[in-house]
Amino acid sequence: MKIFTAQQIREADAYTIQHLPISSLDLMERAAGACTSWICKHFMPNTSVYIYCGMGNNGGDGLAITRLLRNRGYNAHAYVLHHSEKASADHAANREALLQKYPEALHDLPNTTSIQEPPANVLIVDAILGTGLSRPADGWIAGIIHQLQALYAAHTIIAIDLPSGMQADSSSLNTPVVKAHHTLSFEFYKLAFLFPENAGISGEVHILPIGLHPDYIEQTPTPFHISEESLIRTIYKPRSPFAHKGTYGHALLVAGSEGKMGAAILSAKSCLRAGVGLLSCHVPKCGYTIIQIAVPPAMCIVDEQYDHSSGFQTDPSKYKVIGIGPGIGTAAGTAWALERLLEQYRQPMVLDADALNIIAATPGLIDKVPKGSLLTPHPKEFERLFGKTANNREQLQVLSHNAVEKGLCILLKGRYTAMAFPDGSIYFNTTGNPGMATGGSGDVLTGILTSLLSQGYNSKDAMLMGVYIHGLAGDYAAETLSQEALTPEDIIDYLGKSFLRLRA
Numbered sequence: 009m010k011i012f013t014a015q016q017i018r019e020a021d022a023y024t025i026q027h028l029p030i031s032s033l034d035l036m037e038r039a040a041g042a043c044t045s046w047i048c049k050h051f052m053p054n055t056s057v058y059i060y061c062g063m064g065n066n067g068g069d070g071l072a073i074t075r076l077l078r079n080r081g082y083n084a085h086a087y088v089l090h091h092s093e094k095a096s097a098d099h100a101a102n103r104e105a106l107l108q109k110y111p112e113a114l115h116d117l118p119n120t121t122s123i124q125e126p127p128a129n130v131l132i133v134d135a136i137l138g139t140g141l142s143r144p145a146d147g148w149i150a151g152i153i154h155q156l157q158a159l160y161a162a163h164t165i166i167a168i169d170l171p172s173g174m175q176a177d178s179s180s181l182n183t184p185v186v187k188a189h190h191t192l193s194f195e196f197y198k199l200a201f202l203f204p205e206n207a208g209i210s211g212e213v214h215i216l217p218i219g220l221h222p223d224y225i226e227q228t229p230t231p232f233h234i235s236e237e238s239l240i241r242t243i244y245k246p247r248s249p250f251a252h253k254g255t256y257g258h259a260l261l262v263a264g265s266e267g268k269m270g271a272a273i274l275s276a277k278s279c280l281r282a283g284v285g286l287l288s289c290h291v292p293k294c295g296y297t298i299i300q301i302a303v304p305p306a307m308c309i310v311d312e313q314y315d316h317s318s319g320f321q322t323d324p325s326k327y328k329v330i331g332i333g334p335g336i337g338t339a340a341g342t343a344w345a346l347e348r349l350l351e352q353y354r355q356p357m358v359l360d361a362d363a364l365n366i367i368a369a370t371p372g373l374i375d376k377v378p379k380g381s382l383l384t385p386h387p388k389e390f391e392r393l394f395g396k397t398a399n400n401r402e403q404l405q406v407l408s409h410n411a412v413e414k415g416l417c418i419l420l421k422g423r424y425t426a427m428a429f430p431d432g433s434i435y436f437n438t439t440g441n442p443g444m445a446t447g448g449s450g451d452v453l454t455g456i457l458t459s460l461l462s463q464g465y466n467s468k469d470a471m472l473m474g475v476y477i478h479g480l481a482g483d484y485a486a487e488t489l490s491q492e493a494l495t496p497e498d499i500i501d502y503l504g505k506s507f508l509r510l511r512a
């Protein structure tokens with residue numbers, strides 16, 4: 009699914025009106041109808057609903073929702089905040105329609121700078137400002153937003169299209185934004201919903217289709233996408249009936265150190281579960297017995313040291329792919345070995361955890377990483393690699409800039425893991441859950457990514473599919489075990505179910 013800017017959404021709106029037999033007022037009716045159906049599905053008909061409306065089309069939606077809810081027996085009231093001199097045409101038309109049918113439901117607040125606290129149990133709908141926000145909210149409208157924020161604990165708040173005050177495409181950090189339990193957004197995710205800094209502001213986001221023209225959606229380029237099952241299904245390649253272990257490559261995992269052999273076990277097990285043909289693990293001597301017993305299908309190359317500082321005696325280019333990082337530590341010898349490896353190995357590899365910390369601490373080393381490699385930092389590792397950023401929008405720019413400039417596939421872990429590619433595209437993953445926020449989940453991901461590269465998936469596809477099935481397996485595990493009880497081993501155990509879903 010594409011993610012469009014507020015400007016592109018306006019263009020999609022205009023294109024739809026021009027090319028389909030639908031007026032802009034009817035499109036608003038459709039949008040309001042979709043919101044009304046959602047509300048009716050989740051709240052009883054005797055519910056009182058206070059709908060705060062602005063002067064633009066977001067407010068127009070609010071006025072139409074008021075009328076449609078009334079039609080269905082809800083005690084709905086619209087409160088119109090006069091933050092602009094002039095109402096939009098569709099706002100004015102819906103105001104008239106509400107006045108005609110339910111005059112008692114329309115409440116103008118022309119000179120108000122505050123709202124009265126609604127009685128208990130009133131459902132609040134925020135239709136003040138939408139994608140037409142042209143500047144951060146300030147003055148008395150900011151005051152109203154602060155008042156609505158204060159009502160969050162006692163009332164359910166539903167934002168229409170996006171919480172008022174939120175910028176659809178840029179950071180709203182330190183500006184007033186309504187805090188909602190649910191956001192009913194039209195047709196597309198807004199980029200801002202995916203920013204970690206907005207966590208808890210838009211609440212649960214529900215995307216309601218309103219029939220914007222498919223040709224516009226198809227033809228209009230955007231770097232931003234949601235990675236979803238339909239896409240992953242096009243990437244997934246079922247195994248050939250004539251396959252043998254050589255078909256799916258020989259991968260090398262460089263992982264583990266004293267006290268951190270668990271990371272090596274997790275990434276080795278997930279690499280095997282994700283379908284690698286042959287797996288060798290390079291481990292320090294303290295890890296030899298551990299890995300041999302814990303992961304019998306894996307072969308083992310032992311480093312004579314307590315870390316990886318003896319380097320790689322055999323020619324690393326014999327491996328189809330190398331995954332390096334989980335639990336390796338940042339000892340000087342290991343850093344030396346990674347530098348040598350990057351000089352010898354020229355195929356796409358997977359770099360995670362301490363491999364990234366070593367790269368961050370060694371000037372110029374990132375330029376030696378082979379093109380097409382997969383880098384998997386969490387936010388702290390990202391900051392060490394690429395520096396601090398002022399907000400999540402800037403962080404995305406830095407992410408994409410480095411992916412393009414260095415020819416790497418770089419992800420940034422989070423609720424919606426962002427993945428940036430050398431072609432300039434950025435995808436957000438939607439699978440996964442807070443149960444996966446446990447040390448070791450990342451090691452599992454490294455194993456999956458290494459495995460997919462080994463099986464011949466190209467770098468972009470391996471990252472998109474690997475991140476998706478990692479999250480999906482976590483979701484399956486949480487369904488049966490709960491988020492709390494979920495451990496990284498469970499993610500590995502449910503990888504099978506994730507593959508079966510892609511096959512179905």
Ligand SMILES: NC(=O)C1=CN([C@@H]2O[C@H](COP(=O)(O)OP(=O)(O)OC[C@H]3O[C@@H](n4cnc5c(N)ncnc54)[C@H](OP(=O)(O)O)[C@@H]3O)[C@@H](O)[C@H]2O)[C@@H](O)CC1
Pocket residue numbers: 017018020021035036039062063064065066067068069091092094096136137138139140141142143144145146149168169170194218220
């Ligand atoms: N996508 C679709 O296809 C569909 C979209 N639809 C809906 O349309 C919405 C977009 O509507 P929109 O363009 O009229 O803008 P909207 O958000 O109502 O705000 C504009 C008003 O706010 C004002 N204003 C701006 N900033 C301000 C500030 N900081 N503080 C105070 N005032 C400020 C601005 O006036 P200004 O002061 O800038 O002159 C103007 O009066 C969209 O979110 C969705 O709900 C559906 O109806 C149908 C299909």
Ligand SMILES: [K+]
Pocket residue numbers: 066134135136137138167168169170171172
């Ligand atoms: K809104």
